[in-house]
Each structure stands twice: as structure tokens, then as C-alpha cells.
Amino acid sequence: MAPSDATVAVALPRSFSSRRARELMTGYLYLVPVAIALGGTIVVPILKAMHMSLFNYVLIKPQEYGFVGLGNYTRLLRDETFWLTLWNSFVWVFGSVSLQFLGGFAAALLLHQSFRGRAFVRTVTLLPWIVPGVVVALVWEWLYQPNYGVINDVLLRAGVLRDRVAWLSDPGLAMPAVIATNVWRGVPFFAIMLLAGLQAIPEDLYEAARVDGAPVTRRFWHITLPLLRPIIIVATATRVIWTFNYADLIFVMTGGGPANATQITSTYTLLMAYANLDFGYAATLSVVLLVIMLVFTVLYLRVTRGIESVT
Amino acid sequence: MDDRWAPSRRQLLQTMAAAGVVAAADLAWWEEPLVRPGRAWGAQPVRFQFSVPEPKRTALVESLAQRFNQAQKDFEVKVEFVPQAQARQKLVTSIAANNPPDCCQVWDNWVGEFEGMGAVEDLTPRVRDWKHGKDVTPIAWQTVTVKGKILSFPWVVTNDGVYWRTDRAREYGITPPREDWTWDEFRAAARAFTKLDKNQYGFGMRGQGTWAILYATEFMYANGAQVLKDGKVAVNSKEAVEGLEWYLDLFRKDKVCPPSVPTDGWRGIVEGFGRGVTNMYIHNSGSSEEQKDFVGAQNFATLPLPIGPAKKRTSFYFSETLTAFRNGKNREGAWRFMAWLMDDEPNFMYCKTLGLLPARKTLADRPEFAKDPAYAGFIRSFPFSIVSPYLAHAGWGGKLDSEGVPLFQQALVGKLTAREFLDKFADVLAKNMT
């Protein structure tokens, strides 16, 4: 785009070129507010985080403040808990996103049908996604509550459980429990994304297939899935990134406990900043998070580019 | 596209533009946001951070501050309530940013950390001339003394004891223990108190917060262990490992504790007992008034901790402190407010309402404390109570919470053995001796 602009600018008479210059000035002027807003709230803080990650910066030990070079990064490599949180993050992301996808797909297929009260059901389905994260966390903490929680009560009455279970206190159950909550929260996201995709598929494709006598399963495999592929990839990738970064739910529900069973990298970063007040190390962790995300984003862009060139 | 939008588009834009103007105006005069309570008076107000915002305490502290504000006209005291879980972080960040409150209520094991940051006002010279200085028990002063400097007022000082459901004991035919009961009797009671079919457990062990470790340490001491020996960390000694093993097994093997132990903090253990899920728990006197409301004064009693195999037992004193900061804006005001809180009536009111024991002898001797059976377990523990060994090094207070507790939880859930936990814990302590 830029080269053609340049040729145009050269080829045009002077008055035009000065108008173009004015136009460009206007364009840049319009970008000034966004530059200020994001410069102050993203760019400067990120640079600052990178800077902080090179220092021994523990709030409770101001006298030990000093430059340590890559010291925090070597500490990170030897930090067993960090590696554990990476693994936990993987379980958390994989468990959450795959189940959200399956649930969301099923919901999208349902919501795509026409039935009475569809508008209502659609709106209701979206609720878990839009309420504040802290609300979700608290609601589920209340559901999981060992003594007054409704989940234990239902399972006891149904005879599935014999004793009460402390869902969030058992290291084996805590992760599945927070994932279940996150699935509840994320199903609507996939549902609306895939629903939008479904609505974009022309009905005549199905008609034609029906005329050819293709049963509903085949229509699904041969029309629905392939045409949804781009949106599936995009939605999954965004969700993976978002889930990887997402800390609120675990932070509120378990704080990463018990015994780090639900500690993912982003909550570990929070813990370092809030409980240990070790800002240097927290910054290091967040820089590493950022790098992981950038790598993933690049991969994601590659894949979506590929899709664009295909479609 | 949606047709319903069409007629209202201009209106929509106009509304949005108007809102934009309002926002811009507000950005310009931001100092006074729209809704804001009335301004403080001329003099710099005293900001007092209080870190246990539960309804009873909040009402009490508010009313105390109000009384103080009415009693003098020089300055106003403003109370800032911060949840316990966030209190330490808030204080440290505000100290680091040079904007601490003038004074605060915290616990003795945090003060060393603040002192390490050079933030705490040294009260030693003022306390020397303070009228009640001699009335405060020496052990209480000891809890707030770091490297020879008195850094806080001990607002209350208390130790740990065992809460025990007397009505349930009668119901299940459990003989009430003598005051000098042993570990075996403790465990037997916990077993007899555990009724899974009724969702009842014998012992509400604490798995979260600093005191999870302190209670476990009390059991280690009863087995003859020590945290420090000849100035060196000895918390991973054989006695400590055995004592801890026995304690952890109450949860891991004997199954006399509720499954929620690894996440039960202060609230968890107090509520568990209050709602009848557990029949014993260890805590300080601070929840006795609460339990009178929950389970009824006639239905519970308090006892000293049981005697361990080493024929010993220990209970740790700790104090809730009133601490002032060097960079406070009104240091004189902070001192006056704190000294007022330590006066007879305010101090008595605070302690009695909350069920905490006063640090001042004349108050502690009043019949409301000395004669109430709900305090018996604590008062009878005085002869063998000591100041928490974790106060020995300023750097330990915070580390106990941030590094010790996650390790302890791993031991609770069986990811670490008692020995592995104590070895790692000893490392943490050894690294932070200052």
C-alpha cells in the first residue's frame, strides 16, 4: 500500500500533494488520543515491567533493591513451582477450551434450530459469559460449599456420593472443579461464535444435499464442519489465549491452592505480586507470559492468514 | 440490519456527545469526583487501618473512633477497613509508595517486616512516660519489641486453647477431659466426636493462614521440638517431625477433620464449629464471644492444649497491635488516638466485646475476664505460654504466610511428608534470618 501511495503523491500536481499531506496529518492527529491512551496504559507499563524484571525489587526489602541482570530469569528456570504452573496452565487451558468448545457447539446447533422461545433461550444462554468473573467465582464457590452447597446436596440425594466432598479443598478435585466453572462460563462464547458461523452458511447448500438424499449426519460432516472451520480455529485460538491469561476465577475461588494444585502461571504471577510483594520476580513471570502469548499469536496469525488465502 | 435503530440514531449520537462533554468536564476537574463524602476538617486527619472487618468489630471500631472524635476537636480519626487477606499487601505497598496510614491495627508477626522497611515509628521514648506503661504485662511488651525497640502498643494479647462442645460430649457420652489431658485423650475425643452420618467431625484443623503453622508448631513443641536452638534453625529436628506427623495424621490418617481443612482459614474453623460441623478446634479467645452467639454459652467450654509425649505443652502468645508509621501525616494525632484506645474504658470495651484478653493487668483482672468459663482455657494456659518463636526474626512473619503455608498445605494433602515439609520450611526460615 505504501509504495503506491508514494507514486500517487509524486505523480499528482502540487496542490493535490499538499492536500494529501494535510490528509495524512489529519490521520495521524486522529491517532494521537489512542496513542496517549495505550502508550500510558500498555506501552510504558510493559517497558517498565521489562525493566523491573532485571531488578531485585521486593517491596518488603527496600534495602536490597538493586540491578541483578538476568538473575530473576535464571531463578525462574530453577523454580519448580513455575514449571508446575506451566503444566497446570496447560491442563487448565486444554480442559477448559475443549469442553467449552464441545458444549458451545452443541448449544450453537440447538440455538440454530427454530423453536418457540428461541430469543429467550439465546439470551439466557449468554448470561454466564457476561456476568462479572468475580460473580461467577462466588456463585460457584457457594455451589461447591461442602456443607450448604447445592452440588453436594444433589449428589448425596441422588446417591452418587456417600460423604460430603470438599470440592475446592481436595487437590485432586480442585482443578476439575475450577475447570467445570470455567466451562460453564465459556460455553456461551463458543455458542455465539459458532451460531454466527452457522447463520452464515447458505441454506441452499443444505437443500441441495437434502435433494441428493444426504442424511443429517453426512450433511453435518460435509457441509457444516468444513464451512465452520475458519471460525472454529479463530474462536479456539482467541479462547486459548484468553484462558491462558485469565486469572480472576482461580484467584477468587482457590487462590491457586490447595498446595498449588490450581496454581496457573497467571495466578502465580499475581501471588508473587500480592502475597510475596516480589515485584521484580512478578514482572519476570509476566514478561515470560507475554513472550509465550506473542509466540502463540504469531502462530495464530499464520494459521488465520492461511485460512484467508483459502477462502 | 435492525430497523428499530434508524429513527433514533441522531438522538443516540447526541446523547453520546453530551455524555462525552460531561466526561471531559470531569476529567478537567477531577479532584472532586461526583459523589464524595464531606471534607475532613482543617487539621490533617488521622488515618487508621483496621484489618478485621467483620460486622461486630466494624461497628465497635467505628463507635470508638466516633467517641474519640467527639472528645477532642483538634483532628479527625478516619477508619479504613481492609480485609485481613489484603491488609498486609495494602500496608506494604502504601509504605513503599510513601503514603502509609498514620496508624493501624495488625498482628505482632507483621510488625518486624514493616520495621525491616524502616517504616515503623519507634514508640520506646513515648512509652517510657506513658501512664499505663507499667500496667501492661511484660510478656505483652515482649511481643511488640523488635531489637530492643518497642514498636507498637499490644492492644490485646492472647494465647491459644481448645474449644470443645460440651452438649455434644454429653450426647455422645464423652467424658469431659481434665485440664491436663494428653495427646491420646485429645485424639480419642476427636474420634468419638466424629459422626460422618451427621456430617460432624472431631477437630477443625486449620490449613490456611499463618496460624495453620503456629498451631502445628505448638504440637511440635509439645513433643520437645524448638524452632531455634542456639541461634540456629532447628525446626526440622526429629522431635518436630514426629510431633508434626502425629498432628497431620489427625487429618490424613485418623480422618477426624473435615475434608475442607486445606482451605480452612480463620473463618473456616470458627464457622465450622459455630455451625456444628466440628466439635473441637484450636483458636485464641477471640472467637469465644462469637461462639456464644453461634452455639450458646452453655454449650461449649475452652481447655488448655493437651500435653504431648515430651510431657510438655506450649501455647503461643500473640498480640493484636496498634502500630504507627514514621511517614504518617499526623504522627502526634496517631499517638494520641492509640494511647486513648489503650485507656481503661476503650480498651476494656474492645476486649470484652470481642472476647479478647487485655494486655493491661488491671483490666485482665476484672471479673468479666477472670471469672468467665469461656476464657478459662486461655487463662489456665498462661503458666506455660511463650511468645511465638517466629517473632525471633523480623523477616519470618511474612514468609510464614507466603511460603510456609503453601508448603504446609502440601504436607496436609500428602504431597510432602512431614520431614520433607520441615526441611523445606527450615530452608525458608534459614534464608530469612535477619
Next chain:
Amino acid sequence: MSRGRGDTAERVLRGPVLWTGITLLTLFALGPFLWVFLTSLKTRADLYATPLRYLPVELTAANYADAWTSKLTPFSRFFANSLWVSSVTMVATTGVSILAGYALARFRFAGRNALLLVFLATQMFPAVLLIAPLLSQWYALGLIDTYQALIYSNLSFTVPFTVWMLVGYFDAIPRDLEESALIDGCGRFGALCRIVLPLAAPGIAATAIFAFVTSWSELLFAITFTTQTEMRTLSAGLLFMVGQYEIQWGQLSAGVMISTVPVAVLFTYLQRHLIRGLSAGALKG
């Protein structure tokens, strides 16, 4: 494969399977809220009754009144704070991103594509990355316990997304209309206000509501950059309740309902536009 069999499968799918699915889906999405709603209407005795009481024996609005007027966790104040922070964030975000979106959609300057990528990438930044540096930044500027700190910080996650969405909306508006306005002597800004904005109004409303809803839900900034009760937003206030000695589940449930209803209403309104914007924006990536 015979047509008949396909139709039977389809009939089963559209009949019983569909209705079971819809019932399950509704229960799944709504169940937890129903439970919280019921909890919010219960008296203390009902709340802690054993065995569990599903329906309140005695209906009470006391939890709402208590939560709203509580001195310790004044939800009225939290509500006002949330409303103010989210509204100003919404207006600021919309203003900033209309200009930026328009510039990116209409002016072909060097680095435009790179900029678009930056906006996409910043959407993927972890919020935890910003907390420590922003905290020290706001301390340095003396903005702790102010609305500005929250509003400015919220821009970090609202603006990248809304710019991205608005570029898509503006791109879809034919240029000819503006060109003629420009020739008629309207400046760029005039053309933007008179031609483009009215056409893009639904999209702008959608992004505005998006900014509002996400700010309303924001938690980490709200708990980090405020210390005083009176400055807390609803999200932070809810967490504050849990930090207490005893969780007042009745009041907490009332608080949950108070924080949920406004966004639920707004979202119902926004839903179709956002879905369109989401899928459009996503497919462009």
C-alpha cells in the same frame, strides 16, 4: 442411504432431542443464577437449614436492603462507583476509538498494517502483566484511590478491541458518501460526524456497551488501585465481602444479583450487534 432413514433421524433430532437439549441448556445456564436468586431471598435460618432447603420458607428482601445500606460493604456506593467508572470508560473508549478506527479505515499511511496488528496483539496481553507497573505508575502520579486510575487502566483492555471492531464497521461504509461531502466543503471531521457516525451508530453502540460491560466486570485493577471502601467497584466490593470474617451468603447473593442485572439487561440489547462484530472482527484477523 435411503431418504426415509435420514428423515427419521432428523425427526428425532428436531423433536425430543431438541427439546431435551434446550431444557438442559437453559437449566445449565440459568440454574446457578436461580440458586443465587433464591439464596438472596432467604432468611438466615433458611440459609443454614439442614437438610438443605431449596425454596425459602419465608421470603425476605432484607438481604438486598442490608447489602445496599451496609456500612461495611455499601453496595449503593459500589454501584455508583461501578456506574461512574464504567460510563466514563465507555465514553472515553468510544471517543478514542472512533477517531482511531476512522483514521485506520480511511487514511492509507505508512505502518497502518503494523498498527492493526498491534491492536490485535494487545488484546492478547495478560492483565497480570500490567498490574505491578501500573500500580507504581499510579502511585507516582498520586492516583491511588481515584476514579482516574481505574478508568485509565480500563482503557488498556477496552480500546484495542473497540478500535479493531470499529475499523471493520467503518470499512463497510461506502466511501462515496463521504467523498461527496468532502467535495461539498465539509472537513474530514465534518464528514465523520455527519455521514459516517450516523451510519455506524449501531456498531458504535455495540462497542460502547462492550466497553461498559467489560469495565463493569473488571476485578484485578479495581482491587489493586483502590484501598478505601468508598472507592471500590462492585466486583471489588464483592471480593471484599469474602475477605471478611464470616461470609454473609444472603447479602453476598443480593450483591451478586445487583451486579449482574445491569449487564444482563445491557447485553440483551447488545447481543445481536456484538455477535456480528465478533465474528466479523475475528474473521478479518
